[in-house]
Amino acid sequence: MRFSTNVLVLSASLVLLPLGVAAQSAPKPPPGFPKGPFVEHNLRQAKRGEILIQLTQTGWNNIVAKLQAKRPGVRPSKNRVLKRLARQFGMRISKPLSADAFKVKGVRVNRAKIARAYARGLIRSAEANFRVFAFDTTDDFFYKLGLLWNLHNTGNFMGKADVDVDAPQAWEIETGSSDLVVGVIDTGILLKHPDLMENIWRNPGESANGLDDDGNGFVDDVNGWNFVSDTANSNDDQFHGTHCAGIIGAVKGNGRGIAGVAPGVKLLPLKILDSKGEGDGANLVRAIDYAIKLKARGVNLRVLNASLGGGEHSPAIESALKRANKAGILFVAAAGNNSSDNDRTPVYPASYDLPNIISVASVDSYGKLSSFSNYGRRSVHIAAPGSSIWSSIIFNLYLPFSGTSMAAPHVTGVAALVLSKYPHLSPSKVRDRILNTVKPLEGLNGKVASPGMVSAWQAVR
Numbered sequence: 303m304r305f306s307t308n309v310l311v312l313s314a315s316l317v318l319l320p321l322g323v324a325a326q327s328a329p330k331p332p333p334g335f336p337k338g339p340f341v342e343h344n345l346r347q348a349k350r351g352e353i354l355i356q357l358t359q360t361g362w363n364n365i366v367a368k369l370q371a372k373r374p375g376v377r378p379s380k381n382r383v384l385k386r387l388a389r390q391f392g393m394r395i396s397k398p399l400s401a402d403a404f405k406v407k408g409v410r411v412n413r414a415k416i417a418r419a420y421a422r423g424l425i426r427s428a429e430a431n432f433r434v435f436a437f438d439t440t441d442d443f444f445y446k447l448g449l450l451w452n453l454h455n456t457g458n459f460m461g462k463a464d465v466d467v468d469a470p471q472a473w474e475i476e477t478g479s480s481d482l483v484v485g486v487i488d489t490g491i492l493l494k495h496p497d498l499m500e501n502i503w504r505n506p507g508e509s510a511n512g513l514d515d516d517g518n519g520f521v522d523d524v525n526g527w528n529f530v531s532d533t534a535n536s537n538d539d540q541f542h543g544t545h546c547a548g549i550i551g552a553v554k555g556n557g558r559g560i561a562g563v564a565p566g567v568k569l570l571p572l573k574i575l576d577s578k579g580e581g582d583g584a585n586l587v588r589a590i591d592y593a594i595k596l597k598a599r600g601v602n603l604r605v606l607n608a609s610l611g612g613g614e615h616s617p618a619i620e621s622a623l624k625r626a627n628k629a630g631i632l633f634v635a636a637a638g639n640n641s642s643d644n645d646r647t648p649v650y651p652a653s654y655d656l657p658n659i660i661s662v663a664s665v666d667s668y669g670k671l672s673s674f675s676n677y678g679r680r681s682v683h684i685a686a687p688g689s690s691i692w693s694s695i696i697f698n699l700y701l702p703f704s705g706t707s708m709a710a711p712h713v714t715g716v717a718a719l720v721l722s723k724y725p726h727l728s729p730s731k732v733r734d735r736i737l738n739t740v741k742p743l744e745g746l747n748g749k750v751a752s753p754g755m756v757s758a759w760q761a762v763r
Contacts, residue, residue, distance in 0.1 A: 662706060
Protein backbone atom coordinates (compact mmCIF):
# COMPACT_ATOMS: atom_id res chain seq x y z
CA MET A 303 0.00 0.00 0.00
CA ARG A 304 1.28 3.44 -0.95
CA PHE A 305 0.13 6.76 0.48
CA SER A 306 0.42 9.85 -1.70
CA THR A 307 -0.41 13.46 -0.93
CA ASN A 308 -3.97 13.36 -2.25
CA VAL A 309 -4.93 9.78 -3.04
CA LEU A 310 -4.87 6.43 -1.28
CA VAL A 311 -4.70 3.68 -3.89
CA LEU A 312 -6.84 0.73 -2.84
CA SER A 313 -6.71 -2.39 -4.98
CA ALA A 314 -8.19 -4.93 -2.59
CA SER A 315 -10.52 -4.15 0.31
CA LEU A 316 -11.70 -1.62 2.83
CA VAL A 317 -13.20 -2.72 6.15
CA LEU A 318 -15.77 -0.43 7.73
CA LEU A 319 -16.51 -0.81 11.42
CA PRO A 320 -19.53 1.06 12.85
CA LEU A 321 -18.82 1.54 16.54
CA GLY A 322 -22.12 2.73 17.95
CA VAL A 323 -20.37 5.73 19.58
CA ALA A 324 -21.93 9.11 18.93
CA ALA A 325 -19.69 12.07 18.13
CA GLN A 326 -20.92 15.65 18.31
CA SER A 327 -17.65 17.06 16.97
CA ALA A 328 -14.46 15.74 15.41
CA PRO A 329 -12.96 13.16 17.78
CA LYS A 330 -9.51 13.73 19.24
CA PRO A 331 -6.97 11.62 17.34
CA PRO A 332 -5.57 8.78 19.49
CA PRO A 333 -1.83 7.97 19.57
CA GLY A 334 -0.61 7.01 16.12
CA PHE A 335 -2.35 9.79 14.17
CA PRO A 336 0.63 11.89 13.04
CA LYS A 337 -1.05 13.27 9.90
CA GLY A 338 -4.80 13.77 10.11
CA PRO A 339 -7.05 10.72 10.53
CA PHE A 340 -4.67 8.21 9.00
CA VAL A 341 -2.58 5.80 11.05
CA GLU A 342 0.31 5.19 8.69
CA HIS A 343 1.75 1.83 9.65
CA ASN A 344 5.09 0.44 8.62
CA LEU A 345 4.05 -0.39 5.08
CA ARG A 346 6.30 -3.44 4.97
CA GLN A 347 3.97 -4.97 7.57
CA ALA A 348 0.75 -3.83 5.89
CA LYS A 349 -1.37 -5.77 3.42
CA ARG A 350 -1.07 -3.97 0.13
CA GLY A 351 -4.18 -2.09 -0.88
CA GLU A 352 -6.18 -2.57 2.34
CA ILE A 353 -7.23 -0.14 5.04
CA LEU A 354 -9.55 -0.20 8.05
CA ILE A 355 -12.01 2.58 8.79
CA GLN A 356 -14.01 3.01 12.00
CA LEU A 357 -17.26 4.95 11.75
CA THR A 358 -18.85 6.94 14.55
CA GLN A 359 -22.55 6.54 15.23
CA THR A 360 -22.95 10.04 13.85
CA GLY A 361 -21.44 8.91 10.55
CA TRP A 362 -23.73 5.92 10.40
CA ASN A 363 -26.82 7.98 11.23
CA ASN A 364 -25.86 10.59 8.64
CA ILE A 365 -26.05 8.03 5.82
CA VAL A 366 -29.25 6.51 7.20
CA ALA A 367 -30.90 9.95 7.23
CA LYS A 368 -29.94 10.61 3.60
CA LEU A 369 -31.37 7.27 2.47
CA GLN A 370 -34.57 7.73 4.48
CA ALA A 371 -35.07 11.15 2.90
CA LYS A 372 -35.25 9.42 -0.49
CA ARG A 373 -37.63 6.74 0.75
CA PRO A 374 -39.61 8.14 3.70
CA GLY A 375 -40.87 5.58 6.18
CA VAL A 376 -38.48 2.84 5.02
CA ARG A 377 -35.49 2.11 7.23
CA PRO A 378 -32.55 1.16 4.99
CA SER A 379 -30.75 -2.12 5.49
CA LYS A 380 -27.20 -2.17 6.81
CA ASN A 381 -25.90 -3.31 3.41
CA ARG A 382 -27.64 -0.41 1.69
CA VAL A 383 -26.07 2.04 4.15
CA LEU A 384 -22.62 0.62 3.49
CA LYS A 385 -23.10 0.71 -0.28
CA ARG A 386 -24.02 4.38 -0.07
CA LEU A 387 -21.00 5.12 2.09
CA ALA A 388 -18.71 3.19 -0.24
CA ARG A 389 -19.94 5.17 -3.25
CA GLN A 390 -18.96 8.38 -1.50
CA PHE A 391 -15.36 7.17 -1.74
CA GLY A 392 -15.69 5.77 -5.26
CA MET A 393 -15.95 2.13 -4.15
CA ARG A 394 -18.48 -0.69 -4.01
CA ILE A 395 -19.60 -3.10 -1.29
CA SER A 396 -18.44 -6.72 -1.49
CA LYS A 397 -19.97 -8.63 1.41
CA PRO A 398 -20.39 -8.38 5.18
CA LEU A 399 -17.55 -9.87 7.19
CA SER A 400 -19.44 -9.93 10.48
CA ALA A 401 -22.18 -8.00 12.23
CA ASP A 402 -20.10 -4.83 12.45
CA ALA A 403 -17.47 -5.24 9.72
CA PHE A 404 -17.88 -4.94 5.97
CA LYS A 405 -15.48 -5.53 3.11
CA VAL A 406 -15.56 -2.99 0.27
CA LYS A 407 -13.69 -3.29 -3.01
CA GLY A 408 -12.65 -0.54 -5.38
CA VAL A 409 -9.82 1.15 -7.21
CA ARG A 410 -9.03 4.29 -5.25
CA VAL A 411 -10.15 6.28 -2.25
CA ASN A 412 -9.90 10.07 -2.13
CA ARG A 413 -7.90 10.84 0.97
CA ALA A 414 -9.23 14.41 1.11
CA LYS A 415 -12.83 13.11 1.29
CA ILE A 416 -11.96 10.80 4.17
CA ALA A 417 -10.20 13.67 5.95
CA ARG A 418 -13.30 15.87 5.58
CA ALA A 419 -15.52 13.09 6.92
CA TYR A 420 -13.15 12.75 9.88
CA ALA A 421 -13.30 16.49 10.56
CA ARG A 422 -17.11 16.31 10.61
CA GLY A 423 -17.04 13.55 13.22
CA LEU A 424 -18.25 10.87 10.80
CA ILE A 425 -15.08 8.74 10.91
CA ARG A 426 -13.15 7.84 14.01
CA SER A 427 -10.01 6.43 12.38
CA ALA A 428 -8.43 5.12 9.19
CA GLU A 429 -5.44 2.80 9.16
CA ALA A 430 -3.49 0.23 7.20
CA ASN A 431 -4.62 -3.38 7.53
CA PHE A 432 -1.34 -4.69 8.87
CA ARG A 433 -0.13 -8.26 8.96
CA VAL A 434 0.12 -10.30 12.16
CA PHE A 435 2.43 -13.25 12.68
CA ALA A 436 2.79 -16.22 15.01
CA PHE A 437 5.38 -15.60 17.75
CA ASP A 438 7.36 -18.84 17.86
CA THR A 439 10.91 -20.01 17.27
CA THR A 440 11.90 -23.56 16.34
CA ASP A 441 13.70 -25.44 19.10
CA ASP A 442 16.67 -27.66 18.22
CA PHE A 443 16.65 -29.69 21.45
CA PHE A 444 14.64 -32.90 21.44
CA TYR A 445 13.92 -33.69 25.05
CA LYS A 446 12.68 -37.10 25.96
CA LEU A 447 8.90 -37.11 25.63
CA GLY A 448 7.14 -36.58 28.98
CA LEU A 449 9.67 -34.24 30.63
CA LEU A 450 7.29 -31.30 30.94
CA TRP A 451 9.40 -28.95 33.06
CA ASN A 452 6.90 -26.16 32.48
CA LEU A 453 4.29 -28.01 34.57
CA HIS A 454 6.57 -29.65 37.16
CA ASN A 455 10.30 -29.04 37.19
CA THR A 456 12.33 -31.45 39.32
CA GLY A 457 15.68 -30.01 38.23
CA ASN A 458 16.89 -33.46 37.20
CA PHE A 459 17.25 -32.62 33.53
CA MET A 460 18.47 -29.27 32.17
CA GLY A 461 16.68 -27.04 34.65
CA LYS A 462 16.25 -25.78 38.18
CA ALA A 463 13.82 -27.39 40.61
CA ASP A 464 10.49 -25.62 41.09
CA VAL A 465 10.90 -23.32 38.08
CA ASP A 466 7.43 -24.25 36.83
CA VAL A 467 3.79 -23.16 37.01
CA ASP A 468 2.98 -25.47 39.97
CA ALA A 469 0.44 -27.42 37.92
CA PRO A 470 0.17 -30.58 40.07
CA GLN A 471 -0.54 -28.50 43.19
CA ALA A 472 -3.13 -26.44 41.32
CA TRP A 473 -4.84 -29.57 39.99
CA GLU A 474 -5.52 -30.66 43.58
CA ILE A 475 -7.78 -27.60 43.77
CA GLU A 476 -9.03 -27.02 40.22
CA THR A 477 -8.56 -28.64 36.79
CA GLY A 478 -10.91 -26.37 34.85
CA SER A 479 -14.65 -26.36 34.25
CA SER A 480 -16.03 -28.09 31.16
CA ASP A 481 -18.46 -25.18 30.94
CA LEU A 482 -15.66 -22.63 30.47
CA VAL A 483 -14.52 -21.88 26.92
CA VAL A 484 -11.11 -20.52 25.90
CA GLY A 485 -10.73 -19.00 22.45
CA VAL A 486 -7.44 -19.69 20.64
CA ILE A 487 -6.80 -16.99 18.01
CA ASP A 488 -4.19 -18.67 15.85
CA THR A 489 -3.70 -21.07 12.91
CA GLY A 490 -6.61 -23.23 14.02
CA ILE A 491 -6.56 -26.42 16.08
CA LEU A 492 -6.21 -30.01 14.89
CA LEU A 493 -9.73 -31.08 15.89
CA LYS A 494 -9.02 -34.82 15.90
CA HIS A 495 -5.74 -34.74 17.83
CA PRO A 496 -6.09 -37.50 20.44
CA ASP A 497 -4.93 -35.20 23.25
CA LEU A 498 -7.32 -32.40 22.26
CA MET A 499 -10.46 -33.78 20.59
CA GLU A 500 -12.25 -34.41 23.89
CA ASN A 501 -11.83 -30.75 24.83
CA ILE A 502 -12.76 -29.07 21.53
CA TRP A 503 -15.77 -26.80 21.98
CA ARG A 504 -18.91 -27.78 20.10
CA ASN A 505 -21.60 -25.27 19.25
CA PRO A 506 -24.80 -26.70 20.77
CA GLY A 507 -26.98 -24.74 18.37
CA GLU A 508 -25.26 -25.79 15.14
CA SER A 509 -24.91 -28.92 13.03
CA ALA A 510 -22.94 -29.55 9.84
CA ASN A 511 -25.87 -29.40 7.43
CA GLY A 512 -25.08 -26.37 5.27
CA LEU A 513 -27.46 -24.16 7.25
CA ASP A 514 -26.98 -21.43 9.83
CA ASP A 515 -28.96 -23.29 12.49
CA ASP A 516 -28.34 -20.83 15.33
CA GLY A 517 -28.76 -17.74 13.14
CA ASN A 518 -25.46 -16.13 14.13
CA GLY A 519 -24.38 -15.42 10.55
CA PHE A 520 -21.84 -18.28 10.38
CA VAL A 521 -22.95 -21.41 8.54
CA ASP A 522 -21.94 -24.72 10.18
CA ASP A 523 -19.68 -23.12 12.84
CA VAL A 524 -19.80 -26.30 14.87
CA ASN A 525 -16.20 -25.89 16.10
CA GLY A 526 -15.45 -22.19 15.69
CA TRP A 527 -14.59 -20.40 12.46
CA ASN A 528 -11.88 -20.01 9.83
CA PHE A 529 -11.60 -16.26 9.17
CA VAL A 530 -8.92 -16.81 6.51
CA SER A 531 -11.17 -18.79 4.14
CA ASP A 532 -14.52 -17.67 5.65
CA THR A 533 -15.55 -21.27 6.24
CA ALA A 534 -16.33 -23.54 9.16
CA ASN A 535 -13.08 -25.48 8.64
CA SER A 536 -11.16 -24.40 11.75
CA ASN A 537 -8.59 -27.21 11.48
CA ASP A 538 -4.91 -26.29 11.83
CA ASP A 539 -2.95 -26.38 8.57
CA GLN A 540 0.34 -25.38 10.19
CA PHE A 541 1.10 -26.43 13.81
CA HIS A 542 1.20 -23.27 15.90
CA GLY A 543 -2.40 -23.13 17.07
CA THR A 544 -2.46 -26.82 17.97
CA HIS A 545 0.74 -26.37 19.99
CA CYS A 546 -0.72 -23.42 21.91
CA ALA A 547 -4.03 -25.22 22.45
CA GLY A 548 -2.24 -28.22 23.95
CA ILE A 549 -0.44 -26.02 26.48
CA ILE A 550 -3.76 -24.49 27.52
CA GLY A 551 -6.03 -27.49 27.67
CA ALA A 552 -4.74 -30.86 26.52
CA VAL A 553 -6.53 -33.76 28.24
CA LYS A 554 -4.91 -35.04 31.44
CA GLY A 555 -4.72 -38.65 32.58
CA ASN A 556 -5.43 -40.35 29.26
CA GLY A 557 -2.04 -42.05 28.99
CA ARG A 558 -1.02 -39.91 26.00
CA GLY A 559 1.67 -37.31 25.41
CA ILE A 560 0.95 -34.19 27.46
CA ALA A 561 -1.46 -32.40 29.79
CA GLY A 562 -2.60 -28.80 29.55
CA VAL A 563 -2.49 -26.27 32.36
CA ALA A 564 -6.31 -26.31 32.45
CA PRO A 565 -7.12 -29.84 31.23
CA GLY A 566 -10.84 -29.61 31.93
CA VAL A 567 -11.82 -26.56 29.86
CA LYS A 568 -13.10 -26.36 26.28
CA LEU A 569 -11.03 -24.97 23.40
CA LEU A 570 -12.51 -22.79 20.66
CA PRO A 571 -10.51 -22.50 17.39
CA LEU A 572 -10.52 -18.98 15.94
CA LYS A 573 -8.37 -19.30 12.84
CA ILE A 574 -6.96 -15.98 11.56
CA LEU A 575 -3.45 -17.17 10.58
CA ASP A 576 -2.84 -19.11 7.36
CA SER A 577 -0.56 -22.09 6.70
CA LYS A 578 2.44 -19.74 6.79
CA GLY A 579 1.49 -18.40 10.21
CA GLU A 580 0.43 -15.03 8.75
CA GLY A 581 -2.79 -13.06 9.07
CA ASP A 582 -4.07 -9.51 9.35
CA GLY A 583 -5.68 -7.04 11.70
CA ALA A 584 -9.09 -7.15 10.04
CA ASN A 585 -9.52 -10.84 10.82
CA LEU A 586 -8.25 -10.30 14.36
CA VAL A 587 -11.08 -7.80 14.86
CA ARG A 588 -13.55 -10.28 13.35
CA ALA A 589 -12.37 -13.09 15.64
CA ILE A 590 -12.69 -10.92 18.75
CA ASP A 591 -16.19 -9.81 17.74
CA TYR A 592 -17.18 -13.42 16.99
CA ALA A 593 -16.11 -14.36 20.52
CA ILE A 594 -18.11 -11.45 21.96
CA LYS A 595 -21.17 -12.55 20.00
CA LEU A 596 -20.86 -16.12 21.32
CA LYS A 597 -20.67 -14.85 24.88
CA ALA A 598 -23.71 -12.66 24.36
CA ARG A 599 -25.57 -15.80 23.20
CA GLY A 600 -24.78 -17.61 26.45
CA VAL A 601 -21.46 -19.34 25.73
CA ASN A 602 -19.22 -19.07 28.81
CA LEU A 603 -16.28 -17.72 26.81
CA ARG A 604 -14.03 -15.87 29.26
CA VAL A 605 -10.48 -15.91 27.85
CA LEU A 606 -8.83 -15.35 24.46
CA ASN A 607 -5.24 -16.40 23.74
CA ALA A 608 -3.31 -14.45 21.09
CA SER A 609 0.18 -15.84 20.53
CA LEU A 610 0.78 -13.45 17.65
CA GLY A 611 1.54 -9.84 16.84
CA GLY A 612 2.59 -7.34 14.21
CA GLY A 613 2.02 -3.86 12.89
CA GLU A 614 1.55 -0.75 14.97
CA HIS A 615 -1.16 0.79 17.12
CA SER A 616 -4.57 0.00 15.60
CA PRO A 617 -7.62 1.95 16.74
CA ALA A 618 -9.86 -0.74 15.24
CA ILE A 619 -8.22 -3.56 17.20
CA GLU A 620 -8.07 -1.47 20.36
CA SER A 621 -11.80 -0.78 20.05
CA ALA A 622 -12.49 -4.50 19.62
CA LEU A 623 -10.46 -5.26 22.74
CA LYS A 624 -12.43 -2.64 24.66
CA ARG A 625 -15.64 -4.35 23.53
CA ALA A 626 -14.20 -7.64 24.77
CA ASN A 627 -13.45 -6.09 28.15
CA LYS A 628 -17.00 -4.78 28.38
CA ALA A 629 -18.23 -8.29 27.56
CA GLY A 630 -16.11 -9.78 30.37
CA ILE A 631 -13.42 -11.40 28.23
CA LEU A 632 -9.73 -11.49 29.21
CA PHE A 633 -7.14 -11.22 26.42
CA VAL A 634 -3.72 -12.85 26.92
CA ALA A 635 -1.02 -11.89 24.39
CA ALA A 636 2.57 -12.87 23.66
CA ALA A 637 5.09 -10.07 24.27
CA GLY A 638 7.21 -10.88 21.20
CA ASN A 639 10.49 -12.56 20.29
CA ASN A 640 12.82 -9.69 19.39
CA SER A 641 14.80 -9.52 22.66
CA SER A 642 13.63 -5.91 22.87
CA ASP A 643 12.04 -3.53 25.37
CA ASN A 644 8.30 -3.13 24.71
CA ASP A 645 8.29 0.03 26.84
CA ARG A 646 10.39 1.67 24.14
CA THR A 647 9.12 -0.18 21.08
CA PRO A 648 5.56 -1.43 21.65
CA VAL A 649 4.46 -4.76 20.21
CA TYR A 650 0.77 -5.14 19.45
CA PRO A 651 -1.67 -6.45 20.49
CA ALA A 652 0.28 -7.13 23.71
CA SER A 653 1.07 -3.43 24.29
CA TYR A 654 -2.46 -2.05 24.39
CA ASP A 655 -2.90 -0.45 27.80
CA LEU A 656 -6.26 -1.99 28.69
CA PRO A 657 -7.46 -3.64 31.93
CA ASN A 658 -8.33 -6.94 30.24
CA ILE A 659 -4.91 -7.53 28.62
CA ILE A 660 -2.03 -9.58 30.02
CA SER A 661 1.28 -9.34 28.14
CA VAL A 662 3.52 -12.36 28.67
CA ALA A 663 7.32 -12.76 28.49
CA SER A 664 9.17 -16.09 28.35
CA VAL A 665 11.52 -17.76 30.83
CA ASP A 666 13.63 -20.88 30.45
CA SER A 667 13.82 -23.93 32.73
CA TYR A 668 16.37 -22.16 34.97
CA GLY A 669 14.08 -19.20 35.60
CA LYS A 670 16.00 -16.79 33.39
CA LEU A 671 14.44 -14.55 30.79
CA SER A 672 14.60 -16.45 27.51
CA SER A 673 17.22 -15.03 25.16
CA PHE A 674 14.62 -14.25 22.50
CA SER A 675 11.95 -12.81 24.80
CA ASN A 676 10.78 -9.22 24.76
CA TYR A 677 10.41 -7.50 28.12
CA GLY A 678 9.15 -4.24 29.59
CA ARG A 679 9.07 -3.03 33.18
CA ARG A 680 5.72 -1.30 32.58
CA SER A 681 4.12 -2.88 29.52
CA VAL A 682 4.99 -6.60 29.93
CA HIS A 683 3.10 -7.91 32.92
CA ILE A 684 4.38 -11.38 33.76
CA ALA A 685 6.56 -14.27 32.58
CA ALA A 686 5.80 -17.94 31.93
CA PRO A 687 7.65 -20.98 30.57
CA GLY A 688 8.43 -20.50 26.88
CA SER A 689 11.70 -22.31 26.11
CA SER A 690 11.60 -25.89 24.83
CA ILE A 691 7.94 -26.51 25.61
CA TRP A 692 6.54 -29.88 24.57
CA SER A 693 3.03 -29.82 23.17
CA SER A 694 0.71 -31.22 20.52
CA ILE A 695 1.14 -30.50 16.81
CA ILE A 696 -0.55 -31.64 13.60
CA PHE A 697 -0.37 -35.29 12.42
CA ASN A 698 -1.21 -36.30 16.04
CA LEU A 699 2.40 -35.72 17.06
CA TYR A 700 4.27 -33.80 19.78
CA LEU A 701 7.30 -31.54 19.54
CA PRO A 702 9.07 -28.92 21.69
CA PHE A 703 9.04 -25.30 20.51
CA SER A 704 10.17 -22.02 22.00
CA GLY A 705 8.74 -18.52 21.96
CA THR A 706 6.54 -16.12 23.85
CA SER A 707 3.84 -17.89 21.82
CA MET A 708 4.42 -20.82 24.15
CA ALA A 709 4.55 -18.62 27.28
CA ALA A 710 1.20 -16.87 26.77
CA PRO A 711 -0.90 -20.10 26.77
CA HIS A 712 0.41 -20.95 30.24
CA VAL A 713 -1.08 -17.71 31.56
CA THR A 714 -4.26 -18.33 29.56
CA GLY A 715 -4.53 -21.76 31.18
CA VAL A 716 -4.05 -20.29 34.65
CA ALA A 717 -6.71 -17.66 33.92
CA ALA A 718 -9.08 -20.47 32.91
CA LEU A 719 -8.42 -22.25 36.21
CA VAL A 720 -9.04 -19.03 38.17
CA LEU A 721 -12.31 -18.36 36.33
CA SER A 722 -13.41 -21.96 36.83
CA LYS A 723 -13.00 -21.54 40.59
CA TYR A 724 -14.05 -17.88 40.80
CA PRO A 725 -16.48 -17.34 37.89
CA HIS A 726 -17.69 -13.98 39.21
CA LEU A 727 -14.35 -12.24 38.66
CA SER A 728 -14.06 -9.52 36.01
CA PRO A 729 -11.16 -9.54 33.52
CA SER A 730 -9.26 -6.91 35.52
CA LYS A 731 -9.77 -8.86 38.77
CA VAL A 732 -8.50 -12.05 37.14
CA ARG A 733 -5.46 -10.16 35.90
CA ASP A 734 -4.83 -8.71 39.35
CA ARG A 735 -5.07 -12.12 40.96
CA ILE A 736 -2.60 -13.65 38.50
CA LEU A 737 -0.12 -10.77 38.73
CA ASN A 738 -0.30 -10.61 42.53
CA THR A 739 0.46 -14.33 42.99
CA VAL A 740 3.59 -14.72 40.87
CA LYS A 741 6.50 -16.94 41.83
CA PRO A 742 9.30 -14.35 42.27
CA LEU A 743 12.36 -14.68 40.03
CA GLU A 744 15.27 -12.39 40.79
CA GLY A 745 16.39 -12.22 37.18
CA LEU A 746 13.09 -10.59 36.19
CA ASN A 747 13.46 -7.51 38.39
CA GLY A 748 13.13 -4.48 36.15
CA LYS A 749 12.13 -6.68 33.21
CA VAL A 750 8.41 -7.24 33.80
CA ALA A 751 5.78 -5.43 35.85
CA SER A 752 5.27 -8.37 38.22
CA PRO A 753 8.84 -9.74 38.44
CA GLY A 754 8.14 -13.45 38.49
CA MET A 755 6.54 -16.35 36.65
CA VAL A 756 2.92 -17.34 36.78
CA SER A 757 1.89 -19.82 39.47
CA ALA A 758 -1.32 -21.76 38.87
CA TRP A 759 -1.36 -23.03 42.45
CA GLN A 760 -0.99 -19.59 44.05
CA ALA A 761 -3.60 -18.11 41.72
CA VAL A 762 -6.34 -20.64 42.54
CA ARG A 763 -5.70 -21.03 46.27
